[in-house]
Amino acid sequence: MRVTTLFQTSFQSEISCGSVSLYVVLADAGQEVGSGTLLAADSQDPLQKKKKKIVILGTGWGGISFLKTLDCKLFDVQIVSPRNYFVFTPLLPSVTVGTVEARSVTEPIRRIIRKKDAEFHEAECIKIDPENKQVICKDVSELDFERKPEFALDYDYLVIAVGATSNTFGTKGVDEYCHFLKDVEDAEKIREQVVDIFETASLPHLSPEVRRNLLSFVVVGGGPTGVEFSAELHDLVHEDLLCLYPHLKDNVTITLVQSGDHILNTFDKRISQFAEKKFQRDGVHVKIGCRVLEVTNKHIRFKSKDTGQLVDVPYGMIVWSTGIRTRPVITDFMKQIRQENRRVLATDEWLRVKNCEGVYALGDCASVEQRKIVEDIADLFKVADKDNDGYLTAAEFVSTMEGVRVRYPQIDLYMNHNHLKGVIGLLDEAMNAGDQGTTKLDLEHFSAAISKVDSLMKCMPATAQVAAQQGTYLAHSFNHSAQGKPAEGPLRIREQGHHRFHPFCYKHLGSFAPLGGETAAAELPGDWVSIGRSTMWLWYSVYASKQVSWRTRALVMFDWTKRFIFGRDSSRM
Amino acid sequence: MRVTTLFQTSFQSEISCGSVSLYVVLADAGQEVGSGTLLAADSQDPLQKKKKKIVILGTGWGGISFLKTLDCKLFDVQIVSPRNYFVFTPLLPSVTVGTVEARSVTEPIRRIIRKKDAEFHEAECIKIDPENKQVICKDVSELDFERKPEFALDYDYLVIAVGATSNTFGTKGVDEYCHFLKDVEDAEKIREQVVDIFETASLPHLSPEVRRNLLSFVVVGGGPTGVEFSAELHDLVHEDLLCLYPHLKDNVTITLVQSGDHILNTFDKRISQFAEKKFQRDGVHVKIGCRVLEVTNKHIRFKSKDTGQLVDVPYGMIVWSTGIRTRPVITDFMKQIRQENRRVLATDEWLRVKNCEGVYALGDCASVEQRKIVEDIADLFKVADKDNDGYLTAAEFVSTMEGVRVRYPQIDLYMNHNHLKGVIGLLDEAMNAGDQGTTKLDLEHFSAAISKVDSLMKCMPATAQVAAQQGTYLAHSFNHSAQGKPAEGPLRIREQGHHRFHPFCYKHLGSFAPLGGETAAAELPGDWVSIGRSTMWLWYSVYASKQVSWRTRALVMFDWTKRFIFGRDSSRM
Incomplete structure (x- = not known):
């Protein structure tokens, strides 16, 4: 061979x-x-x-x-x-x-x-x-x-x-005073500190003000990680810790600071609205449109974009989850x-x-x-126009586009988004692009139709x-x-033959946002949105099945069972 | 009331x-x-x-x-x-x-x-x-x-x-370079370091000598903790780590340093002999009669009591488990x-x-x-001699001794040790203590018989x-x-009436020494000794039943099962 x-x-x-x-x-x-x-x-x-x-x-x-x-x-x-x-x-x-x-x-x-x-x-x-x-x-x-x-x-x-690594956007004090959530060590440090805060706040010699400040948890970043952490923290506090530290009941606050207009803003609107309402019911303070200016050893200062108001919030712990660097x-x-x-x-x-x-x-x-398809449009037209008559027939258009749709994944995205039935649908659109419609595409019509495809990249x-x-x-x-x-x-446009491999094409399989209290939201392929308890069970099964080994699968499922039976462990280690 | x-x-x-x-x-x-x-x-x-x-x-x-x-x-x-x-x-x-x-x-x-x-x-x-x-x-x-x-x-x-805390007996370098095994944090540090050593020894740029030194594990103290740790370490290395790090097979050594003449010297002789033989078979080097003189960042130095020879052993990790302070x-x-x-x-x-x-x-x-019984012997005789005739009858002896055997737990220990049938047996011994034997005890006979009891304290x-x-x-x-x-x-000797409570009396329920490879030794009450795989199962059931809560009981049993199925985890965290 x-x-x-x-x-x-x-x-x-x-x-x-x-x-x-x-x-x-x-x-x-x-x-x-x-x-x-x-x-x-x-x-x-x-x-x-x-x-x-x-x-x-x-x-x-x-x-x-x-x-x-x-x-x-x-x-x-x-x-x-x-x-x-x-x-x-x-x-x-x-x-x-x-x-x-x-x-x-x-x-x-x-x-x-x-x-x-x-x-x-x-x-x-x-x-x-x-x-x-x-x-x-x-x-x-x-x-x-x-x-x-x-x-x-x-x-x-x-x-x-x-x-x-985590992105602090150069905000003063973040590296010194905030926790990140990128690795297992980060997660374990957070776990220890949460218990440390509850134990310290229980000591008999603290003033009520110091106790309240200690029990103020701040999460910066309203993306999936920040939201899930807030939800998990709320569950921990209300399902487990307040049974063990009932004297601290009225002192705990959780504040979620988000610079955008909504939390979970990469998700469907219904999900972010649901999440905001759920957090409101749960007593998690969501501060939207707030940009963090600095963190000191006593407070975190943020500014509301709308009102310009500066707010200083004292804290016991800050978890910073805003992006990557x-x-x-x-x-x-x-x-x-x-x-x-x-x-x-x-x-x-x-x-x-x-x-x-x-x-x-x-x-x-x-x-x-x-690669934008417009960058190749002239070459693409040349390849497609097999008889070199300056026009593409329906057959020419379809065969060429079928050959390159793998090269430019935005074609499929566009077709899905506009509910077009394959390349034929795209052709119809191109044919009807001008005022009158046409039966043969020249370069101009072709470009006009195809260039829209890039908008979905x-x-x-x-x-x-x-x-x-x-x-x-x-x-x-x-x-x-x-x-x-x-x-x-796929077909090469500027040279002979085919590319060695398909280019990488990302297939979004959906995303989850657990919201606490056995509730989750999911955005599934095909614009499906699912919210509620059953979604949480879907979350459990997907996450169990996606485990890297049978060992971790068994362990994770055991941990979930253990949590249901015995609650979460509050040993400080 | x-x-x-x-x-x-x-x-x-x-x-x-x-x-x-x-x-x-x-x-x-x-x-x-x-x-x-x-x-x-x-x-x-x-x-x-x-x-x-x-x-x-x-x-x-x-x-x-x-x-x-x-x-x-x-x-x-x-x-x-x-x-x-x-x-x-x-x-x-x-x-x-x-x-x-x-x-x-x-x-x-x-x-x-x-x-x-x-x-x-x-x-x-x-x-x-x-x-x-x-x-x-x-x-x-x-x-x-x-x-x-x-x-x-x-x-x-x-x-x-x-x-x-752990006792270093003032040995130089121990606090700086050795691990102790008193608390969960100690155990977790040891766990991390064992994996650190295996990972570091796997790096491509180390000399064979450095690699061997890194993989030299030293345990100081041949008591139950030191022996059990050595056995567990041996199991970890041979059951799990060598499958994952097969290239290090011939480089690992485990040395157990014991100052006494035998390891597990508080246990029955049969157990300590069995343990020594098992360790020999397993390739664990047991150095008995060796006193550690100092620990530096490169080696541990000890002296053989018999030969006076000084030995320097390079090490990757030392676990110090010799006593308490x-x-x-x-x-x-x-x-x-x-x-x-x-x-x-x-x-x-x-x-x-x-x-x-x-x-x-x-x-x-x-x-x-x-309290030694001899300290109270005159008073005890006075109390026992109800008719004040200077002699104790059998009935007087028995009733008094029954009344005070709780006060002096050594009485029971002595009777058990000499296989005497209760206080009557003690009386027989006292009666026959002189050359001729007697039917009535005077203070001298009484003292002679009773003072032996203290020897078992x-x-x-x-x-x-x-x-x-x-x-x-x-x-x-x-x-x-x-x-x-x-x-x-019990009855008060120098005053009227009874003591408010029984004095504390320790009941030894037996002790275990797991020796690795699913083998354990146990010393059970009544001088029973049990060694082997079935003893390990006894160990599992006793330790499961002694757990402080149903939660830890379930977790420990799950961990054992997990270990049987998946082996031990070697993530370094």
Whole structure:
């Protein structure tokens, strides 16, 4: 089997896969040129038999879903992460209050790779050196022994999936005084501090004012994490802690500060309204349209956008959950590859980092720069107009659009959004675009119809779902190449043939917002909205099924049962 | 109901118990004089209606068993401890390696007192002021807010159950470099470090020597805790970690250093021999007769008692488990009450702290000074010799000894040890003590026979079992007094009547030593020894049944099941 497509920018290697030798050429990333290609041959050169080295940075959703799908026998795989476990992050708000235990939402990486041919290094990548195709790592051990803490790993392909840190938007005092909620340690610190606050507020020598201030919990950020944490905290306080600390009943306040006009503003309006009403009933103070100006050791100060009023709220604990920021190692890497003016690392639709050969990025540390269809419209018209008569027939339009709808995922989004019945619907719209309608499309009509499609392009959200889908997608591409399978991508517009792979296309499977008191809201595909107790049961079943292993699945389900029977634990540890 | 026995040193109060008022006199602690007494009356004086204040220091085995048995309606109860939870300490070695989870062996104090009329303060007692009947406490919060951290609590009765810290015997470097195993935090730190060591030793840039040194685990102390920890560590390494870190297989060593001639030397010889053989088979290096001289950041140095040889062992982790030391607050208190020359706080057999009115102590922070029978022998003879003829008849001997065997628990120990059939057996022995034997005992014969009994007196071990029995005993005494029940103690020797209560008598219910690989050894009452897999199942059932709540019982049993199915978790957190 031999695939002959070969690009100038490609580089060669051979992969030994069991007894079969595959001669592989993985394409390099020009914007449009390469989407990866491969040349398989029964080469007998033993020097070429070495497996290609893949280094994966990060063991979050992106890294792990890549790793789980990758056929590790085909590559020399090394994973680097300062955490030796994967965290099921959607359950972190539950960990903060003990609804589930920290160890129930984590799975050791070495269990995941136990039957895979891969090596794990518990270290932090402190520098990416694309010039020498190396990453410099530093061990994160707390052990006191003599060693050089840094070491280098060579790579042929680098998969960056290091995620992001919390964004403070430069607000004074946030790093010093606020909790974040990105990792298991954060969740456990919050859990300990909540109990610390209740115990300290119970001491006999405090003034009523100090007691009230201590029991003032502030959550900044009205997104899904902030809202879920507020709901979990409210449940913890009202279902468990107030039974154990009844003397503090009238002193607890929970305040949720949101800069936007509504909480959960990425969700359907019905959900955000429901959430706001539920919080109002529950006594959670929701401050919308408020921007936090600073945090001191005594209070958090925010400003109402509408009234301009400054409000100082004393607090016992603040949880900051407003967005994400690029990690320093990525910022440094971006400078090296002339991406310094961007907010996050840019990749193309094949997840290849722009301006950098052999490096892929996925998850929260990167964003996919989707290609606008208008940029290619003239070429597209040329390809479609097979008879070169300056007009597209219905057949020409349909066959071309069917061929490229995978390349430009916005086409499908547009068709779904406008309830069009496939490409034919799009054609109808294009035909009827002018005043009179037409039976043949010229470039002008074509452009007018197609350019609207780009309006529905949007950045992918920074969620576990995106990262996981990207990881699986990328691993499929790697496996596909290494196994020497033929090109599977869409039609090339500016060149001959097909792209090596489909570009990455995100499929939104819906999102949940647990709102406390056994109530959840869900936005499901097809604009379905579901709110209530049954949605909470849906949430339980989806989250149980999405667990990374049978072990964590069993543990999480046991934790839920335990919580129902015994309540949440309030030991301070 | 009125009990008229009243001592000079007693003090009065009234306890309101529901609608019944009890007029209480709790006796103060002279060495022999008072063993607590009580005067109950239907006093109508409202000023006397205030409940007596009990302050309990500590929430370990002693404090909690006291609290659980105490009728809190009869007293104003306050509990002070820096930990807001009780720890089932016998499972701590299991927590160090994740056989059970930390939260499964702890129960929040506030859950225990939920249905009791008691107050808990999460604070550390930093000073006991017996003069003003106050304890000074300091909050242990890590919160950053303005407050006076100290507060005082008044008491009428103080129950000290603060336990002890680890004893380093002044060995250099131990506090700096060794782990202890006294609390849940210690266990969790050990757990994290074991995984840290395995992860760090897996890094690619270490020399083989550094790798071997890192993977050298040293346990100091061959008592039950040290042995159980070694066994658990061995199981963790061989059952779980070596599957995940197979490349480290030949690098791991576990060394157990014991100063005595055998490990488990408080146990039956058969058990300590079995343990030593098992450890030899398992590859755990047992160094007996070795005294640790110092610990540096690189090695632990010990000296063989036999050969005088000095050995330096490099290490990755040392766990120090050699004995206990009095806490500073107790040392300070001992100075105030003229007990400065003692190792631990001395109490009498009623657990009353010597030289200090209204203060009781139990568990590891105190030791019971048992009264020798020889000290009372002349008085005892006088009491027994009812007809004052200078001789004891069999009937006189038997009735007296029956009356005082509770006062001197060594009598029962002696009879059990020598397989005597009750007091009659003791009489036979006394009658036959001289050359010819006699039918009537004079003082000399009597002394000769009885003085042997004292030889079997020994200090109670510093175990959970002793502390728990003491707590229950003391709470019964408090309840008994407050409820105005009549004296229940043994015959007084130097005065009229009976002691208010029985003195505390420790009943050894047996002890376990889990040896790893689903094997345990047990020493059961009546010199029974049981070793093997079935003993491990006995261990499981005893430890499950002894749990402080149904919650922890369910959790611990789930953890065991989880371990059988999924192994131990190796996430480093």
